[in-house]
Amino acid sequence: MAMTGKTRVCGVIGDPIEHTLSPIMHNAAFNALKLDYAFLAFKVKPSEVENALNGMRALNIRGLNVTMPHKSTVLNFLDRVDLSAQIVNSVNTILNKESKLFGFNTDGVGALKALRENGVEPKGRKVLLLGAGGAARAIAYAMAKESDELAVLNRTVKPAQELAKLLEKLANKKIFAGSLSPKEIQQNLQDSDILINATSVGMKPKAEESLVAPKLLRPDLAVMDIVYNPLETKLAKDAKAAGAKVVSGVEMLIYQGAASFEIWTGKSAPVEVMRQAALNHLMKV
Numbered sequence: 001m002a003m004t005g006k007t008r009v010c011g012v013i014g015d016p017i018e019h020t021l022s023p024i025m026h027n028a029a030f031n032a033l034k035l036d037y038a039f040l041a042f043k044v045k046p047s048e049v050e051n052a053l054n055g056m057r058a059l060n061i062r063g064l065n066v067t068m069p070h071k072s073t074v075l076n077f078l079d080r081v082d083l084s085a086q087i088v089n090s091v092n093t094i095l096n097k098e099s100k101l102f103g104f105n106t107d108g109v110g111a112l113k114a115l116r117e118n119g120v121e122p123k124g125r126k127v128l129l130l131g132a133g134g135a136a137r138a139i140a141y142a143m144a145k146e147s148d149e150l151a152v153l154n155r156t157v158k159p160a161q162e163l164a165k166l167l168e169k170l171a172n173k174k175i176f177a178g179s180l181s182p183k184e185i186q187q188n189l190q191d192s193d194i195l196i197n198a199t200s201v202g203m204k205p206k207a208e209e210s211l212v213a214p215k216l217l218r219p220d221l222a223v224m225d226i227v228y229n230p231l232e233t234k235l236a237k238d239a240k241a242a243g244a245k246v247v248s249g250v251e252m253l254i255y256q257g258a259a260s261f262e263i264w265t266g267k268s269a270p271v272e273v274m275r276q277a278a279l280n281h282l283m284k285v
């Protein structure tokens with residue numbers, strides 16, 4: 001669609017930002033729905049985050065996605081932050097409504113939708129989550145509410161323990177925290193139904209790595225890896241070979257993006273268009 005004097009601007013801020021898929025997915029979605037919006041990537045240094053958000057107000061930028069390393073920093077400069085973003089101390093979506101900036105985190109709902117749309121229901125199930133970083137925290141919050149049992153393992157145990165303690169109070173259930181040692185992975189995986197890798201292990205250029213020994217994977221397990229580059233991670237390949245149900249990282253990418261799109265435009269996101277745009281791009285890289 002041609003840009004006009006009425007074109008509304010959205011974007012993503014981060015540093016580095018060159019590899020973001022957000023402009024590809026959102027511009028495809030705006031075009032598909034013939035919305036007069038444009039989406040750009042802005043490289044913003046950590047020292048410029050406050051200026052960038054003041055610029056968002058001044059230039060009437062409608063919405064921003066926030067990525068590394070600004071997801072926590074932006075919380076200091078927003079007018080209101082929704083509960084899930086406050087709890088996980090991480091914002092990935094900002095809405096500008098009459099110069100008031102509202103912060104959201106769509107990673108948790110994105111992960112939940114990715115599972116459900118692919119036939120995996122966490123209700124009544126045990127979830128084993130690997131990682132306690134920004135994305136993992138948001139997923140943990142969603143899973144603590146929706147699943148029956150949750151275990152969080154992280155390379156550095158302390159953030160996993162802090163997260164478990166916080167979520168136990170909120171969700172009123174016992175949440176196990178531990179390390180990523182092979183023994184803890186094995187012990188926790190044996191009675192889990194859903195395994196989610198929310199660490200960066202397996203991401204290119206270290207695509208041959210996985211935290212989970214192939215022999216631990218089983219047909220009655222559902223596995224989601226939030227890493228989407230490569231499109232099929234080592235963990236996903238091993239899980240598929242073991243007969244497990246696999247949900248690709250692209251699914252979470254799409255559904256967190258779809259949730260942001262809906263916050264900015266108030267329209268239902270064209271999920272299939274976003275999926276094709278993301279996949280076409282990822283198949284080329």
Ligand code: ATR
Binds near residue numbers: 133154159199
């Ligand atoms: P994101 O926003 O993508 O979640 P992040 O907040 O930097 O990124 O979190 C990265 C996650 O991957 C963390 O859980 C990190 O573990 P630590 O908290 O111990 O740093 C995990 N991670 C990164 N590299 C890892 C590795 N080689 N082995 C195990 N875990 C790793």
